[in-house]
Amino acid sequence: MRRTGTFITFEGGEGCGKSTHIERVAARLRARGREVVTLREPGGTDVGEQIRHVLQYSKQSVGMVPETELLLFCASRAQLVREIVAPALGDGKIVLADRFFDSTSVYQGVGRKIDSEKVAAINRFAIGNCVPDLTVVIDLDPRIGLERAKGREQFDRMENQALDFHQRVRQGYLDLARRESQRVKLVDGSRGLAEVGEQIWGLIKHVL
Ligand code: T5A
Numbered sequence: 522m523r524r525t526g527t528f529i530t531f532e533g534g535e536g537c538g539k540s541t542h543i544e545r546v547a548a549r550l551r552a553r554g555r556e557v558v559t560l561r562e563p564g565g566t567d568v569g570e571q572i573r574h575v576l577q578y579s580k581q582s583v584g585m586v587p588e589t590e591l592l593l594f595c596a597s598r599a600q601l602v603r604e605i606v607a608p609a610l611g612d613g614k615i616v617l618a619d620r621f622f623d624s625t626s627v628y629q630g631v632g633r634k635i636d637s638e639k640v641a642a643i644n645r646f647a648i649g650n651c652v653p654d655l656t657v658v659i660d661l662d663p664r665i666g667l668e669r670a671k672g673r674e675q676f677d678r679m680e681n682q683a684l685d686f687h688q689r690v691r692q693g694y695l696d697l698a699r700r701e702s703q704r705v706k707l708v709d710g711s712r713g714l715a716e717v718g719e720q721i722w723g724l725i726k727h728v729l
Contacts, residue, residue, distance in 0.1 A: 526610035527729060528651070530621040533659035534690050535680050536670030537710045542659070542721050543617045549722065550615055558609045561619040562597065566604050569597040577678060585678075587633040591640065594625050595647040602651045610651075615729070622648050623656060623697060623705070628679070631693030632686050653704065655728040657721055658694045661710035663687035 529546075531539040540561070547557045564573040572593050575582055598621070609616050622644045630640040663684060670680055698705045708720045 524607075524610045525613040527615045527655075528606065528610055528618070528653045529615065529725060529728065530618045530623065530653040530656045531659065532620060532623050532627075532656055532694060532705075533710060534661060534663045534666045534687055534694070536666035536668070537659040537661040538669075538714070538717060539619050539659060541714065542657075542718060543619055545718055546721060546725060547617055550725075556612075556614040558605065558614050558616045559619070560601065560605060560616065562601065562621060562624065563594055564597065565601045565618075566597075568600045572597040582678060587629060587635055590633070591625065591629040591635055591643060594629065595643050598622065598625075599647040602648050606651055607649075618653075621653060621656075623658075623694075627690055627693035627697060631696075632682075632690045655724060656701075656705045657724055658698055658705055658707050659710035659717065659721075660691065660694065660707050663691055665711065 531543055533539055543559055547559050550557045562569075563576055564570045576585075576590065576593055576597075606616055606618070625644055626637070626640055629635050630637045667680060667684075667687065695707070698707045706724050708717055708724070710717060712720075
């Protein structure tokens with residue numbers, strides 16, 4: 522299917538503000554008459570939501586090994602790409618995704634220390650040619666992000682990782698933005714909501 526839509530992904534550590542800004546961007550785009558699809562990862566499909574439960578909230582998953590975790594994130598994504606993302610892009614829609622394959626490169630590759638070439642190969646298999654047009658990384662000190670995310674009562678496997686893990690994740694995103702500076706753009710998430718929102722809107726207007 523020929524791709525006429527635009528694919529924008531949002532990335533960053535826990536509680537950096539992705540969901541908040543996706544909602545705001547979607548509202549601004551819809552107010553301008555654009556067709557927008559919003560998604561979250563892992564999940565976004567029936568199959569993916571079941572995988573999300575195993576990955577995130579099931580206390581029986583505490584002993585999951587990093588290789589299993591990597592494959593489950595990619596399995597959820599393979600379904601999402603073929604069921605939702607590729608058809609929406611074929612129809613000319615704007616797809617806004619809360620995390621995509623960069624989360625796997627950073628969390629499983631850098632955070633869990635799985636060989637980066639293996640992660641890249643599995644990522645490629647899962648997404649095919651569905652690479653984002655723009656990736657917004659909201660950079661934030663993990664101590665602030667984890668504090669913001671704390672409000673939730675549900676057990677979350679990733680948020681329970683040591684601070685050192687989250688610091689590696691942050692550095693992973695900073696390195697990614699340096700390596701892929703055409704596609705991946707950094708935004709300072711420590712600023713106020715309105716200021717971060719305007720910076721993101723500027724990037725989106727540019728890519729559209
Ligand atoms: N994961 C995911 C992997 O390990 N590998 C993968 O391949 C994939 C896809 C997903 C977890 O899975 C991992 C990464 C994650 O650990 P999740 O529950 O979806 O888990 O968690 P997150 O994606 O991290 O989402 P969060 O909801 O934790 O964070 P958000 O969406 O970035 O933050 P948001 O918008 O909910 O904001 C948090 C709070 O901060 C406030 C908001 O109002 C909200 O209260 N806020 C601000 N406050 C002040 N100033 C600002 N600028 C603010 N921006 C937001």
